[in-house]
Each structure stands twice: as structure tokens, then as C-alpha cells.
Amino acid sequence: MTAIDIVPVTGPALLDRFIRLPERLHKDDPHYIAPLHLERKEALTAKNPFFGHADVQFWLARKDGRDVGRISAQIDHHALELRPDGTGQFGLIAAEDDPAVIKALLDVAADWLRARDMTRMQGPLNLNINEEIGLLVDGFGTPPMLLMGHDKPYLGPRLEEQGLRKEKDVYAYLYDITKDLPAGARRLIDRPLPKGVTVRRMDFKRYDDEIKAVTSIFNDAWRDNWGFVPLTEVETDYLAKSLKPLLNPRLVRFVEQDGEAVGFIVCLPNLNEAIRDLNGKLLPLGWAKLLWRLKVAGLKTARVPLMGIRKAASQGMIGSLLPFLLIDAVRTDAAAMGFQHIELSWILENNMPMRRINESLGGVAYKTYRIYEKAL
Known part of the structure; x- marks a missing residue:
């Protein structure tokens, strides 16, 4: 052997x-x-x-x-x-x-x-x-x-x-955003916004403050989730700088209640689509291909890697509406920009509220990732 x-x-x-x-x-x-x-x-x-x-x-x-x-x-x-x-x-x-x-x-x-x-x-x-x-x-x-x-x-x-x-x-959920929402979801989203609730785009002039808000909301929203480890400010700053070239204010939304940000969603163009044939290399011609595909030709797919609603804001009828508003805002602008499919991931198998939201909006669980364990 x-x-x-x-x-x-x-x-x-x-x-x-x-x-x-x-x-x-x-x-x-x-x-x-x-x-x-x-x-x-x-x-x-x-x-x-x-x-x-x-x-x-x-x-x-x-x-x-x-x-x-x-x-x-x-x-x-x-x-x-x-x-x-x-x-x-x-x-x-x-x-x-x-x-x-x-x-x-x-x-x-x-x-x-x-x-x-x-x-x-x-x-x-x-x-x-x-x-x-x-x-x-x-x-x-x-x-x-x-x-x-x-x-x-x-x-x-x-x-x-x-x-x-x-x-x-x-699970990873996939949306075909060229299709309209299911009728029930459309009726819910088309209602007038509750008093004091607004959905806005990310303000790049206040980039650092917006990133701090994302960190704070994320850590509050998911603190009771399986496996949760809070993002530190250093990690968020690193992530923000790494992803800044991909961020578009039309694809990053905040939902506010009475002027305070209580939820957010971050949608990123799917860089993998742009680098599919580069074999990991940017030289000698990879840079040119990447920039052309991102800035000129455009991409058809995107991914939502981050989303959250503060726990205090997630309760009741209004709280249950906020995720729908965020997802639909990004979905609408992404479709107008030429995107056709959006992935929202990852979703825990036992996070039934989030799974129901995804499925009621027409999302399909199309990939499953498994975490294993073993006693030592």
C-alpha cells in the first residue's frame, strides 16, 4: 500500500x-x-x-x-x-x-x-x-x-x-426574478406601508456609519441562532473593504421605523459568473475580462449573503412584513438592472419562519450544505 x-x-x-x-x-x-x-x-x-x-x-x-x-x-x-x-x-x-x-x-x-x-x-x-x-x-x-x-x-x-x-x-434558495411574485405575496407587499416605516437605499456618503449599522443589526438579529458568533467591527470593516467594489446602493437596502434603521439586506452581483473561465487568475487578461463583465456586459445572477431584522422590530404584523419589503425592494431593482436570478443563502433547515418567507416569495431550495460533527 x-x-x-x-x-x-x-x-x-x-x-x-x-x-x-x-x-x-x-x-x-x-x-x-x-x-x-x-x-x-x-x-x-x-x-x-x-x-x-x-x-x-x-x-x-x-x-x-x-x-x-x-x-x-x-x-x-x-x-x-x-x-x-x-x-x-x-x-x-x-x-x-x-x-x-x-x-x-x-x-x-x-x-x-x-x-x-x-x-x-x-x-x-x-x-x-x-x-x-x-x-x-x-x-x-x-x-x-x-x-x-x-x-x-x-x-x-x-x-x-x-x-x-x-x-x-x-439551504440556498433561488429566485427567478423575471417572474412576478405569487399572488399572496404581491397583495401583502402592495399594501400601503405602515406609519413610520420606510425602505431606503444605502447611503455611500455615510459608508462607515452604514456598515456599523449592518454590524449592529446583524449581531442583534441572529444572536440566538444556531452557531452564532458575532461579527466584530474589525471583521465588518475588512468585509466592507473587500466587498465595496461589488456594492451597489440599489442592491443594499435598509428598512427604518420612525427614522431608525431596524433591518437591512445586502445583495451582491455574483462574482463567480464573471470569473467562471479565469481559472483563479487575473493575469494577464483576467482583469480586463472581469471589468468588462462587471461594468459593461453585466451579470445575470446575484446573491444575498447578509440580511437581518432587529429582534425588537421583528414582532407582530409589522415585524413580519419587514423581510418581505426588503427582499422585494432588492428584487425589483435587480430585475430593472438586468439580473434574472438571486440566491438567498444560507438558511438553517429549522429556521421555518425564514424558509416560509422564501417559499411564499417564490424561492426554491436548490442546494443543501451539511455541517457534520464527531466526538473526539
């Missing part, structure tokens, strides 16, 4: 191999889209503020002189402050369909976590609950949207062979 070597990622050259490995694994998959190498190098190094409150390690698996798999292990100390339950995470897992390789990768991640007093392993999280989460287990026949994963169909069963079990599923 050929030996499998597990190599810690310790420098730029190994990190580059770590980032590029999925491209070879998915070379025959027409739906895989390689993320931009530049973006991945920033997300997987100390430039990402997650590293300021986490311990992180990456590994490559090698067999017969080739890179055949990869994995990360991480401990999010902010999560442990909220829930001191001894849970560490694994993530970024990708491998050839070889049970021995997958076992070796999971074993090294588990050993690393165990050595740091973790008693449970959870994942994949790439790298935390506020970034990419879950392994794709349904919906392989379409490309992933911006900041969403795309995995090989065999990987889920291979994880289960190694004793990992489902902890939670999350």
Missing part, C-alpha cells in the same frame, strides 16, 4: 498548492468555478481578521508524489467564549476519492484539535460560521454563487464512513 504523507502548510509555496488543489480535482466538472487566487491568499492568511481570535492549521496530503487532498483545523476562541463546549472545527476539505486519504486528513485535524483540549470536531467551516459553511450534499448540477462552496458528490459519504454525522443542514 502506498504511503500517504501529511504535510503541514508552512509557507507561501505550500499555501499556493493548497489553494490550487481543488482545480485539479474538479477539472472535469463543468460547474466548478475556481475562486480568485488573490482573494484566497488573503482569506487564508493573517490579513483575514479571523486569525486574530483563532488558531488555524492547514495540511496537504501527498501520495505517489502528488498532492491528493487538503484540510484545515481551527479553534475559534470567540465561539468558545459564547459556548465553552470544547468544539473545534475542520474545513476546506477536498480530496481524491480515496478513503485512506480522507481518513488521514480527518485524523490529523482531529489529533490537532484533541491536543488543544477540544472534545468535539465540527465542519466543514471555511473558516468560520460567518464565512463559507457546510459541504454540498445536494444541488451539484449548477455552479456555486459568490462565496459558496462546490464539492465532489462522493465526499459526504466518505465523511460518514469515518464516523462523522449530520449536525445541521443549511
Whole structure:
């Protein structure tokens, strides 16, 4: 039996191999889209503020002189402050369909976590609950949207062979915004706005203040959610600067009650559509193609990665109306801009109020991502 070597990622050259490995694994998959190498190098190094409150390690698996798999292990100390339950995470897992390789990768991640007093392993999280989460287990026949994963169909069963079990599923919902809303939703949205309620676009002249409002609302809205870890101001600032080139005030909306922002929605053009054939590279001609597609040709797909309503504002008849107003405002402007489909993700499987809202607006759960767990 050929030996499998597990190599810690310790420098730029190994990190580059770590980032590029999925491209070879998915070379025959027409739906895989390689993320931009530049973006991945920033997300997987100390430039990402997650590293300021986490311990992180990456590994490559090698067999017969080739890179055949990869994995990360991480401990999010902010999560442990909220829930001191001894849970560490694994993530970024990708491998050839070889049970021995997958076992070796999971074993090294588990050993690393165990050595740091973790008693449970959870994942994949790439790298935390506020970034990419879950392994794709349904919906392989379409490309992933911006900041969403795309995995090989065999990987889920291979994880289960190694004793990992489902902890939670999350869904991605897809809207065809070229179609009108279902009649019931249209009647609800077409009613006059309640007194004191307004929906407005993001004010780029007050960019920093608007981002602070997003952070505050997000942390309040989701604080009781499964797996919640609050966004810090440093993380929000990093996210805001990273995504600013994609933000359009027509696609970022706030809902206010009596002049106070109580809810928001952020919709981003689907960058993956624009980089689909760049193989992760911006040089020599990738920049020109990317700018042309974003600024001239336009994109047809978009994704809502962030949305929230303050808990105090989410109660009662008016509170139940606010998510509809936000989604429809973005949907209407996105359609006018030439977009055809919007993904709203991710939605917890047991978040029935949000699932009902999505489905009543015509959304279809078209992808399922799974978070696994295992006692150490």
C-alpha cells in the first residue's frame, strides 16, 4: 500500500498548492468555478481578521508524489467564549476519492484539535460560521454563487464512513426574478406601508456609519441562532473593504421605523459568473475580462449573503412584513438592472419562519450544505 504523507502548510509555496488543489480535482466538472487566487491568499492568511481570535492549521496530503487532498483545523476562541463546549472545527476539505486519504486528513485535524483540549470536531467551516459553511450534499448540477462552496458528490459519504454525522443542514434558495411574485405575496407587499416605516437605499456618503449599522443589526438579529458568533467591527470593516467594489446602493437596502434603521439586506452581483473561465487568475487578461463583465456586459445572477431584522422590530404584523419589503425592494431593482436570478443563502433547515418567507416569495431550495460533527 502506498504511503500517504501529511504535510503541514508552512509557507507561501505550500499555501499556493493548497489553494490550487481543488482545480485539479474538479477539472472535469463543468460547474466548478475556481475562486480568485488573490482573494484566497488573503482569506487564508493573517490579513483575514479571523486569525486574530483563532488558531488555524492547514495540511496537504501527498501520495505517489502528488498532492491528493487538503484540510484545515481551527479553534475559534470567540465561539468558545459564547459556548465553552470544547468544539473545534475542520474545513476546506477536498480530496481524491480515496478513503485512506480522507481518513488521514480527518485524523490529523482531529489529533490537532484533541491536543488543544477540544472534545468535539465540527465542519466543514471555511473558516468560520460567518464565512463559507457546510459541504454540498445536494444541488451539484449548477455552479456555486459568490462565496459558496462546490464539492465532489462522493465526499459526504466518505465523511460518514469515518464516523462523522449530520449536525445541521443549511439551504440556498433561488429566485427567478423575471417572474412576478405569487399572488399572496404581491397583495401583502402592495399594501400601503405602515406609519413610520420606510425602505431606503444605502447611503455611500455615510459608508462607515452604514456598515456599523449592518454590524449592529446583524449581531442583534441572529444572536440566538444556531452557531452564532458575532461579527466584530474589525471583521465588518475588512468585509466592507473587500466587498465595496461589488456594492451597489440599489442592491443594499435598509428598512427604518420612525427614522431608525431596524433591518437591512445586502445583495451582491455574483462574482463567480464573471470569473467562471479565469481559472483563479487575473493575469494577464483576467482583469480586463472581469471589468468588462462587471461594468459593461453585466451579470445575470446575484446573491444575498447578509440580511437581518432587529429582534425588537421583528414582532407582530409589522415585524413580519419587514423581510418581505426588503427582499422585494432588492428584487425589483435587480430585475430593472438586468439580473434574472438571486440566491438567498444560507438558511438553517429549522429556521421555518425564514424558509416560509422564501417559499411564499417564490424561492426554491436548490442546494443543501451539511455541517457534520464527531466526538473526539
